[in-house]
Amino acid sequence: MQTLQDYQKRYLAYQASHPFTREPVGLYQPIDYILNLGGKRMRPVALLMAYGLYHDEIAPALPAAYAIEIFHNFTLVHDDIIDHAPLRRKQPTVHEKWNLNTGILSGDVMLVYAYEYLAQLPQIERLPNILSTFNKAAIEVCEGQQYDVNFETQSIVEIDEYLHMIELKTSVLLAAAMKIGALVAEASHEDAEHLYQFGRNIGIAFQLQDDYLDTFGDPDKFGKKVGGDIAQNKKTFLILKALEVASTTMRNRLLELMNDQTKVEEVRIAAITQTLRELNIDQLTKEKKNEYQQRAFEHLNAISVSDERKQILRDLADMLLDREV
């Protein structure tokens, strides 16, 4: 039985043996840089695990796993430009370390290489289906990023709009990774769809958890600074839910706190966090996350392989979804 760490190692060994060392160096060095900044590699690992449900030897799925990781890193490079982010995993972002043009151009060629690795699959008859699954996700990720940009200047954002945005921006790629793993494995259409829905629901649950932890997380365990979303007045699930459930009085208090430029940041964060707790938002967010998690497991249960083989996907969910949230 392979462990999650075995999958990560296999993936990383494949990536290491396919470095971007072509000329011109100015185009390819940034790709090697971003791909080696670390991370859990959850998307390629999820693809390999989906494939691994059906075959013991996962080698045939490695190019597709690499394609997904290259695509994901392409979105990071371009999103960091759009978000003016100076750091990623505590290291300078590509456009900071090099420049804007390099960020754009190295990102572009990464997207092409994602297709190049995808096209290396031996299953010609499955290629159109794999490509359209990948294209759909890639298009949706761009649409999600555009909605996220829109929300910054949009005065009213509905909860459903927000959930749709995070679905597009973060969960469809995990979903597509798992479906592609199934397609490469020549699994049934039904299993491929269940794996898609498993990934999609886990992805949304993961993002809701991220929103939760950013405000209610343990500062010692949470990787980023707790309260960052509140400091930036980001329209997260927490804030949108609060605006939805609050009485007029509470709603006005919250909006006042959000717009209060006079308070010291820590004081403002503490006051908003307190208001959210009073509105029971911590509990409501947990419930929403659990809803998606529950749905994910229903789809996992419906997949037509043994429980023993499926255990690894439960391990993946455990890695991604904190039991305490």
Place this chain on the structure above:
Amino acid sequence: MQTLQDYQKRYLAYQASHPFTREPVGLYQPIDYILNLGGKRMRPVALLMAYGLYHDEIAPALPAAYAIEIFHNFTLVHDDIIDHAPLRRKQPTVHEKWNLNTGILSGDVMLVYAYEYLAQLPQIERLPNILSTFNKAAIEVCEGQQYDVNFETQSIVEIDEYLHMIELKTSVLLAAAMKIGALVAEASHEDAEHLYQFGRNIGIAFQLQDDYLDTFGDPDKFGKKVGGDIAQNKKTFLILKALEVASTTMRNRLLELMNDQTKVEEVRIAAITQTLRELNIDQLTKEKKNEYQQRAFEHLNAISVSDERKQILRDLADMLLDREV
């Protein structure tokens, strides 16, 4: 017998019937905008013509033609950001009309749509070959753009480096378009390669002609301002060839003129143009262009279809390559 205009009309009708009208509007409106700025549509038309060598009805090749045009326009959107270009076909560029983020994100999703249209082809068994032809060209276009960026700050650029750059940046896409047309038509491997080389050599000849016309062209006929390359001190074939063939005295005179910030722009342009004429650069550029044009026609001759069917590709070459240069 179909004319070049027939091909253009068929292509434009297909494009018009497949507009980008999805949500979010902020992502898709710029795509419709750039795709409708006009132009000769030489790449999709070339693809359809290559296909048309083998079949009278070109409908099956239309999605691939659209894919090539979408890809080409994606490179325009991102290159305009990189080159800080405010105008394209006398209209505001996408990042000027909207903003940088829109330019990046709309460009990204265009690249995905290029693959989406490519994947719609019915020839599954040819799909891997079509994809790898497309990927190779797409990668080379990005590499060409990176070399072009590098050359701006590189003190010495060899003629061969320059020719390699324009090959990558502008001619491989025309080449790939024609090869893909042949692949979709299920033409022989040999014909597909000849069409690739025909497009590649025509593309390089076209770029050399563009360099020539930018300096020696008739201001009434040339679309852009004559002397623009010289004004910007662009390292074109003309300048690089001049630096190669000039005596030390002439070389120093040329470099002095290029670095002379005191002269009025028109005077500086006239003096450099005169120096280039004295060095016979106009003639040498024509000869180099003709070399590539000649090679293109050798590949055209080698294609295994009737001369009558090939006539349309001669018309294409006539449209692209001015007889007077």
